[in-house]
Amino acid sequence: MLFSYPRQIQLPDGSMLPFINLDNAASTQSLDIVTQKTAEFLSCYASVHRGSGFLSRLSTRAFEEARRRLLYFVGASFELDTAIFVKNTTEAINKLANRLNLQPDDVVIISEMEHHSNDLPWRKKARVVKARVDISGALDLDDLCSKIRKHAARLKLVSITGASNVTGYINDLRTIARLAHTYGAPLLVDAAQLAPHRRIHMMPHGHPEHLDFIVFSGHKMYAPFGSGVLIGPRQFFQAGDPDYSGGGTVRSVTNDSVIWAPPPEKEEAGSPNVVGAVAMGIAAEVLSQTGMRQVMLHEQGLLDTLLVRLRRIPNLTLYGSAFADPTRLGVVAFNIQGLHHFLAARALAGEAGISVRNGCFCAHPYVHRLLNMSPPDIDHYANLAGQGKLAAVPGMVRISIGLYNNVNDIEKAAAAIAELAKDPQHYAEKYRYTEPFSELATDPRRFFKI
């Protein structure tokens, strides 16, 4: 058993359906083994670092072991790199944006396929230049190269996603690292999507393909306990002041001076989320022991089955590549003609117990591009969204595969989508006014005592 959440869900008419989670790019459930081991740790939990009691020392060792496991998980250097615990990928990127000491004329190069979390934090700090994506949404490496060359003089960072949360495209990080380093810029990899699905190796410091900084979240890698991580050179964090200061960040404080603690403590202001960090370390260990190649092969098989089925549905549009191959994750965005993405997602939940996501997936500019929207259309819908009229806004439906999915989940999802596509008008009318689940069915007290 990989996990044990409520396996059956109840529809408003009282009937029961097995629950299938195909929304793993948003967040994954905790694997049973992660839950179990985290609960074991909880029974030993105490404050970390400065306590001299038995449990404090035990917890401190578990916390530091989690750091080492995450460094190992991405092939970072124990000696030269540090792993800083944060809440999630978003906080990790904001932290780096705060710590880079950027000036308004400095340039940060990202791409058109980024999640807002790897776009908005840079806009506040520097000039953001975006490398283009091609018509299918894949990163245009020639354009990235020419932009890196053009802005080399003021280029402070290249920050690129490891894999898209919309099309699943995996970027060629080795080539991107070479390009960035040729022009003297460090590379940040947003590995929120990549880390749970592929082996990542940061490569040795000084190697042209070295990944300088990497960020990812526990909740997307089967450890939803509120922790994320920013990994980067220890020396970088040694310099300058931390973005947040307070307890835990210092060696000494007088009324008019501060001596910062060395990283990572310096960067982890306040009491850390020890349980989240330990859970993330456990999840990394479970993934490593499963073998990232096994994870990939399992997900690729399911992706292939899904795409074979979806390609047969005539009134269904797939975005990005319509074929499975190792250069993409099991993330599939689509639309059914005649059925709004929001209603399609509701209908999948209500008709088949399947969880998917719909909308623009916090990657609005990328989704606009994939939908081939004109600038006036983009402005029009941005205005509507600004007025809170979100239901009118174009978007997509997204299926994303996780380690615990099986071929049965995929066959059921494909059959349910085919069913919706046969009579989109019927499902549009039904779900425009129908909530897939009753208040009672989703009452948490039915599943756990609070």
Ligand SMILES: Cc1ncc(COP(=O)(O)O)c(C=O)c1O
């Ligand atoms: C590619 C990518 N980057 C960043 C994030 C932000 O992650 P978090 O919400 O854990 O901060 C996400 C979340 O969906 C993502 O898919």
